[in-house]
Amino acid sequence: MALTLITRLRRHRSVRVGMDLVEVADVAAALASPRAARYLELVYTRAERQDCKTPSGSFDPSRLAARFAAKEAAWKTLGEAAAALGWHSIEVVRARGGEPSIRLDARAAEVARSRGLKRFSVSLSHEPAYAAAVVVATA
Numbered sequence: 001m002a003l004t005l006i007t008r009l010r011r012h013r014s015v016r017v018g019m020d021l022v023e024v025a026d027v028a029a030a031l032a033s034p035r036a037a038r039y040l041e042l043v044y045t046r047a048e049r050q051d052c053k054t055p056s057g058s059f060d061p062s063r064l065a066a067r068f069a070a071k072e073a074a075w076k077t078l079g080e081a082a083a084a085l086g087w088h089s090i091e092v093v094r095a096r097g098g099e100p101s102i103r104l105d106a107r108a109a110e111v112a113r114s115r116g117l118k119r120f121s122v123s124l125s126h127e128p129a130y131a132a133a134v135v136v137a138t139a
Contacts, residue, residue, distance in 0.1 A: 014116040016137045018076030020069040024131055027068065028061040043068065043087045051094060065131035066124040067092045074102055074120065077137035081111045092122065100124050102135060112137065 030039045040049055040059070044067060052063040074090045075082040089108040092100050102120040104112060112118070117137040125132045 014137070014139045016077035016079075016115070016117060018073035018135045018137075019133070020072035020076070021130055021132045022065040022069045022072075024062045024065045024126065024129055027065040027131075031059055031061055031064075043071075045088050045091045048092055051092075062126040062128070062131055066126045066133060069131050069133035070100070070102065070122050070124060070135060073122070073133045073135040074104075074137075077117065077120070077135050078108070078111050079115060081114065082108070085111065092124070 030036060033039070044052070044064065048064075048067050049059070052060050052067065054060050070092045071087060071090045075085070078085075085108050089105045091103040091105075093103050094100055100122050102122050104120070112120075115137075116139050119138045121136045121138075123134045
């Protein structure tokens, strides 16, 4: 199994992995603050905000935390050049089947191309206390 993985990885000129862990309580605190609307608009795209609403219309802090972690993990795959990108440059979207994926805006895509990265895969996980994301970027 390990040899098969190594063989597959050698086919790609570039493989980058980013991981991030977020405390759900930190996001819940941001949502409870007087500046919650500003936080939501600054960090999350309209589609991300919509995707993280509960049936009652409130925001699910664990789902938001997972998206925050995914953005951070994706930035880690892009390296130092990602520091100039805004929060909306990296978006977590869901396919019809529900699986998440990463969408890059034009600036983020250019950074990815400059690093030889074309494909991004993301895995999200959230529990009551923490949310995590792993992003694998390949050529």
